[in-house]
Amino acid sequence: MARAPAPPRAWQRMLSGRRLDLLDPSPLDIEIEDIAHGLARVARWNGQTRGEAIFSVAQHSVLVADIADALEPQASTATRLTVLLHDAPEYVIGDMISPFKAVIGESYKSVEARLLAAIRVRFGLPPQTPAAAKALTKKADHVAAFLEATELAGFALEEARRFFGDPRPLPQPIAAGRLTALPAEAAQAAFLDRFAELTS
Numbered sequence: 001m002a003r004a005p006a007p008p009r010a011w012q013r014m015l016s017g018r019r020l021d022l023l024d025p026s027p028l029d030i031e032i033e034d035i036a037h038g039l040a041r042v043a044r045w046n047g048q049t050r051g052e053a054i055f056s057v058a059q060h061s062v063l064v065a066d067i068a069d070a071l072e073p074q075a076s077t078a079t080r081l082t083v084l085l086h087d088a089p090e091y092v093i094g095d096m097i098s099p100f101k102a103v104i105g106e107s108y109k110s111v112e113a114r115l116l117a118a119i120r121v122r123f124g125l126p127p128q129t130p131a132a133a134k135a136l137t138k139k140a141d142h143v144a145a146f147l148e149a150t151e152l153a154g155f156a157l158e159e160a161r162r163f164f165g166d167p168r169p170l171p172q173p174i175a176a177g178r179l180t181a182l183p184a185e186a187a188q189a190a191f192l193d194r195f196a197e198l199t200s
Contacts, residue, residue, distance in 0.1 A: 032195055051180065070171035
């Protein structure tokens with residue numbers, strides 16, 4: 001009798017040595033160093049940005065955190081950590097552009113949601129994002145998308161307004177240089193620095 005084929009591999013080995021199951025991710029297999037390393041090497045806008053380096057998801061995450069801090073300076077540490085980690089699943093699944101997410105549909109969203117819940121639990125947050133934190137993250141993310149689109153990704157102002165809304169007047173202050181693409185090591189360090197600030 002022929003042996004049944006082995007199920008396809010659904011886990012990824014991390015540089016930390018952890019083995020993360022994408023279908024049933026355990027918080028115990030998640031390390032912030034793996035997240036920072038991966039996000040610093042994932043390109044926003046499919047790499048279609050100005051600059052010698054890619055503009056990474058790690059940089060985007062810190063930019064969104066800056067914007068959220070400017071929008072709500074009194075936000076709790078848990079909310080601020082939620083904002084920083086909002087795209088953390090992309091260290092495993094990559095940054096899929098919105099048009100392609102629309103093509104794939106719910107399968108991508110369900111994997112992303114399971115990963116995010118495990119990541120949140122790993123770092124002491126409830127598995128589901130509270131509504132207020134979700135709303136702040138979404139608002140800051142749209143501001144960041146508008147800035148990245150117009151400063152880095154070649155969008156005209158009217159086009160960016162149509163897709164992301166017009167966030168002006170922009171929240172202040174946002175740290176200088178956040179829209180300058182960094183080498184991976186520097187983006188990774190910036191992400192880890194912000195994480196350490198929020199968890200020390």
